[in-house]
Amino acid sequence: GAVVSQHPSRVICKSGTSVKIECRSLDFQATTMFWYRQFPKQSLMLMATSNEGSKATYEQGVEKDKFLINHASLTLSTLTVTSAHPEDSSFYICSASRTSGGSPYNEQFFGPGTRLTVL
Amino acid sequence: AQSVSQHNHHVILSEAASLELGCNYSYGGTVNLFWYVQYPGQHLQLLLKYFSGDPLVKGIKGFEAEFIKSKFSFNLRKPSVQWSDTAEYFCAVNPFYSSASKIIFGSGTRLSIRP
Secondary structure (H helix, E strand, C coil): CCCCEEEEEEEEEECCCEEEEEECCCCCCEEEEEEEECCCCCCEEEEEEEECCCCEEEECCCCCEEEEEEEECCCCEEEEEEECCCHHHHEEEEEECCCCCCCCCCEEECCCCCEECCC | CCCECCCCCEEEEEEECCCEEEEEEEECCCCEEEEEEEEECCCCEEEECCCCCEEEEEEEHHHHEEEEEEEEHHEEEECCCHHHHHHEEEEEEEEECCCCCCCECCCCEEEECCC
Protein backbone atom coordinates (compact mmCIF):
# COMPACT_ATOMS: atom_id res chain seq x y z
CA GLY A 1 0.00 0.00 0.00
CA ALA A 2 0.84 3.72 0.08
CA VAL A 3 1.60 4.17 -3.61
CA VAL A 4 1.99 7.62 -5.09
CA SER A 5 2.01 8.23 -8.83
CA GLN A 6 2.98 11.22 -10.93
CA HIS A 7 2.04 12.11 -14.45
CA PRO A 8 3.72 12.75 -16.75
CA SER A 9 7.04 11.17 -15.94
CA ARG A 10 8.81 13.35 -18.45
CA VAL A 11 7.79 16.51 -20.29
CA ILE A 12 9.54 18.78 -22.73
CA CYS A 13 8.01 22.15 -23.49
CA LYS A 14 8.81 25.42 -25.15
CA SER A 15 9.70 28.50 -23.16
CA GLY A 16 6.62 30.50 -22.23
CA THR A 17 4.20 27.61 -22.08
CA SER A 18 2.58 26.20 -18.96
CA VAL A 19 2.97 22.65 -17.77
CA LYS A 20 0.74 20.73 -15.37
CA ILE A 21 2.03 17.85 -13.28
CA GLU A 22 -0.35 15.52 -11.43
CA CYS A 23 0.30 13.71 -8.18
CA ARG A 24 -2.05 10.97 -7.05
CA SER A 25 -2.21 8.78 -3.97
CA LEU A 26 -3.47 5.52 -5.41
CA ASP A 27 -4.50 3.48 -2.40
CA PHE A 28 -4.91 5.93 0.44
CA GLN A 29 -6.33 9.33 1.21
CA ALA A 30 -3.60 11.89 1.64
CA THR A 31 -4.14 14.49 4.32
CA THR A 32 -1.29 16.54 2.95
CA MET A 33 0.74 16.59 -0.23
CA PHE A 34 4.16 18.11 -0.74
CA TRP A 35 5.99 19.32 -3.82
CA TYR A 36 9.76 19.19 -4.07
CA ARG A 37 12.28 20.23 -6.64
CA GLN A 38 15.52 18.34 -7.15
CA PHE A 39 18.41 19.73 -9.15
CA PRO A 40 20.97 17.32 -10.59
CA LYS A 41 23.12 15.75 -7.88
CA GLN A 42 21.45 17.85 -5.21
CA SER A 43 18.91 17.32 -2.49
CA LEU A 44 15.18 17.75 -2.53
CA MET A 45 14.09 21.30 -1.88
CA LEU A 46 10.60 21.64 -0.47
CA MET A 47 8.57 24.03 -2.58
CA ALA A 48 5.15 23.93 -0.98
CA THR A 49 2.79 22.04 1.27
CA SER A 50 -0.80 21.58 0.25
CA ASN A 51 -3.84 20.42 2.17
CA GLU A 52 -7.02 19.38 0.44
CA GLY A 53 -9.42 22.25 0.01
CA SER A 54 -7.12 24.98 1.22
CA LYS A 55 -4.43 27.20 -0.21
CA ALA A 56 -0.93 25.81 -0.46
CA THR A 57 1.80 27.04 1.87
CA TYR A 58 4.88 28.00 -0.10
CA GLU A 59 8.43 27.94 1.17
CA GLN A 60 10.43 31.13 1.24
CA GLY A 61 11.71 32.07 -2.18
CA VAL A 62 9.17 30.03 -4.13
CA GLU A 63 6.96 32.15 -6.37
CA LYS A 64 3.34 31.19 -5.78
CA ASP A 65 2.23 32.78 -9.05
CA LYS A 66 4.84 30.80 -10.91
CA PHE A 67 4.12 27.45 -9.34
CA LEU A 68 0.38 27.04 -8.97
CA ILE A 69 -0.77 24.23 -6.73
CA ASN A 70 -4.29 22.86 -6.64
CA HIS A 71 -5.30 20.17 -4.19
CA ALA A 72 -8.82 19.38 -5.30
CA SER A 73 -9.30 16.06 -3.54
CA LEU A 74 -7.72 13.77 -0.95
CA THR A 75 -6.04 11.79 -3.71
CA LEU A 76 -4.98 14.44 -6.24
CA SER A 77 -2.74 17.47 -6.23
CA THR A 78 -1.50 19.33 -9.29
CA LEU A 79 1.48 21.59 -9.82
CA THR A 80 1.33 23.97 -12.76
CA VAL A 81 4.53 25.66 -13.84
CA THR A 82 3.30 28.81 -15.55
CA SER A 83 5.20 30.54 -18.34
CA ALA A 84 8.02 28.06 -17.99
CA HIS A 85 11.58 29.12 -18.72
CA PRO A 86 14.76 27.05 -19.13
CA GLU A 87 15.74 27.77 -15.52
CA ASP A 88 12.59 25.92 -14.43
CA SER A 89 13.99 22.73 -15.90
CA SER A 90 14.31 20.31 -13.04
CA PHE A 91 13.05 17.11 -11.46
CA TYR A 92 9.79 17.68 -9.61
CA ILE A 93 8.79 15.19 -6.95
CA CYS A 94 5.59 15.02 -4.97
CA SER A 95 4.85 13.18 -1.78
CA ALA A 96 1.69 12.38 0.07
CA SER A 97 1.19 11.81 3.74
CA ARG A 98 -1.43 10.03 5.75
CA THR A 99 -1.99 9.73 9.45
CA SER A 100 0.13 7.03 11.09
CA GLY A 101 -2.17 5.66 13.77
CA GLY A 102 -1.35 7.45 17.00
CA SER A 103 1.88 9.00 15.80
CA PRO A 104 2.04 12.79 15.64
CA TYR A 105 4.09 12.43 12.50
CA ASN A 106 2.38 11.63 9.25
CA GLU A 107 4.71 9.54 7.11
CA GLN A 108 5.38 10.77 3.59
CA PHE A 109 5.32 8.52 0.54
CA PHE A 110 7.07 9.74 -2.56
CA GLY A 111 6.11 9.71 -6.19
CA PRO A 112 8.55 8.72 -8.95
CA GLY A 113 9.11 12.31 -10.07
CA THR A 114 8.59 14.30 -13.25
CA ARG A 115 11.50 15.46 -15.37
CA LEU A 116 10.69 18.88 -16.86
CA THR A 117 12.83 20.25 -19.67
CA VAL A 118 12.09 23.73 -20.95
CA LEU A 119 13.63 24.56 -24.30
CA ALA B 1 20.71 28.49 10.39
CA GLN B 2 18.69 25.36 10.93
CA SER B 3 19.82 22.65 8.59
CA VAL B 4 20.57 19.01 7.94
CA SER B 5 24.20 18.31 7.05
CA GLN B 6 25.65 15.37 5.24
CA HIS B 7 29.36 15.93 5.04
CA ASN B 8 30.19 13.09 2.67
CA HIS B 9 29.13 14.04 -0.82
CA HIS B 10 30.48 10.95 -2.55
CA VAL B 11 31.67 7.75 -0.93
CA ILE B 12 33.35 4.96 -2.87
CA LEU B 13 33.73 1.54 -1.29
CA SER B 14 34.51 -1.98 -2.32
CA GLU B 15 32.01 -4.76 -1.80
CA ALA B 16 31.99 -6.18 1.74
CA ALA B 17 33.43 -2.97 3.19
CA SER B 18 31.69 -1.39 6.15
CA LEU B 19 29.74 1.80 5.67
CA GLU B 20 29.05 4.80 7.82
CA LEU B 21 27.41 7.93 6.44
CA GLY B 22 27.30 10.98 8.65
CA CYS B 23 24.27 13.15 9.31
CA ASN B 24 24.03 16.10 11.67
CA TYR B 25 21.13 18.45 12.22
CA SER B 26 20.81 21.78 13.91
CA TYR B 27 17.15 21.82 14.94
CA GLY B 28 16.47 22.22 18.62
CA GLY B 29 13.92 20.27 20.55
CA THR B 30 12.37 17.00 19.61
CA VAL B 31 12.86 15.71 16.10
CA ASN B 32 11.93 12.69 14.04
CA LEU B 33 14.78 11.40 11.89
CA PHE B 34 14.89 9.48 8.62
CA TRP B 35 17.18 8.00 6.07
CA TYR B 36 15.92 7.69 2.51
CA VAL B 37 17.55 5.95 -0.43
CA GLN B 38 17.20 6.77 -4.11
CA TYR B 39 18.43 4.04 -6.42
CA PRO B 40 19.38 5.11 -9.95
CA GLY B 41 16.25 5.96 -11.89
CA GLN B 42 13.94 5.14 -9.01
CA HIS B 43 11.95 7.15 -6.51
CA LEU B 44 12.80 7.79 -2.89
CA GLN B 45 12.33 4.92 -0.49
CA LEU B 46 12.38 5.00 3.29
CA LEU B 47 15.31 3.03 4.73
CA LEU B 48 14.59 3.63 8.39
CA LYS B 49 13.19 6.12 10.83
CA TYR B 50 13.59 7.16 14.44
CA PHE B 51 10.72 8.60 16.44
CA SER B 52 11.54 7.64 20.03
CA GLY B 53 12.80 4.77 22.17
CA ASP B 54 15.91 2.75 21.37
CA PRO B 55 18.33 5.15 19.66
CA LEU B 56 19.70 2.32 17.55
CA VAL B 57 17.19 1.66 14.81
CA LYS B 58 17.26 -1.07 12.23
CA GLY B 59 15.94 -0.61 8.74
CA ILE B 60 15.58 -2.55 5.55
CA LYS B 61 18.40 -4.24 3.63
CA GLY B 62 20.67 -4.55 6.67
CA PHE B 63 20.97 -0.82 7.36
CA GLU B 64 20.90 0.68 10.82
CA ALA B 65 21.30 4.14 12.27
CA GLU B 66 22.12 5.51 15.70
CA PHE B 67 20.59 8.64 17.13
CA ILE B 68 23.01 10.46 19.44
CA LYS B 69 21.07 13.36 20.89
CA SER B 70 24.08 15.06 22.47
CA LYS B 71 25.82 15.18 19.11
CA PHE B 72 22.70 16.00 17.07
CA SER B 73 23.69 13.10 14.85
CA PHE B 74 21.94 10.22 13.11
CA ASN B 75 24.61 8.28 11.25
CA LEU B 76 23.74 5.46 8.89
CA ARG B 77 25.69 2.21 9.01
CA LYS B 78 25.91 -1.12 7.26
CA PRO B 79 28.51 -3.73 8.23
CA SER B 80 29.04 -5.12 4.73
CA VAL B 81 27.92 -3.31 1.60
CA GLN B 82 26.91 -4.88 -1.68
CA TRP B 83 27.13 -3.61 -5.22
CA SER B 84 23.34 -3.19 -5.17
CA ASP B 85 23.70 -0.56 -2.45
CA THR B 86 24.94 1.90 -5.05
CA ALA B 87 22.52 4.80 -4.67
CA GLU B 88 21.98 8.28 -3.30
CA TYR B 89 21.28 8.43 0.43
CA PHE B 90 19.43 11.28 2.08
CA CYS B 91 19.15 12.07 5.75
CA ALA B 92 16.00 13.97 6.71
CA VAL B 93 14.54 15.63 9.79
CA ASN B 94 10.99 16.38 10.88
CA PRO B 95 11.19 19.06 13.56
CA PHE B 96 8.38 18.70 16.08
CA TYR B 97 7.59 22.39 16.08
CA SER B 98 6.88 22.34 12.35
CA SER B 99 3.80 20.93 10.70
CA ALA B 100 3.10 17.31 11.43
CA SER B 101 4.56 16.08 8.18
CA LYS B 102 7.15 18.59 6.97
CA ILE B 103 10.61 17.12 6.57
CA ILE B 104 13.87 18.77 5.64
CA PHE B 105 16.42 16.87 3.58
CA GLY B 106 20.18 16.88 3.74
CA SER B 107 22.18 17.39 0.57
CA GLY B 108 22.61 13.67 0.01
CA THR B 109 25.55 11.28 -0.21
CA ARG B 110 26.25 9.37 -3.36
CA LEU B 111 27.47 5.86 -2.59
CA SER B 112 29.36 3.97 -5.27
CA ILE B 113 30.26 0.34 -4.67
CA ARG B 114 33.04 -1.27 -6.67
CA PRO B 115 32.26 -4.89 -7.55
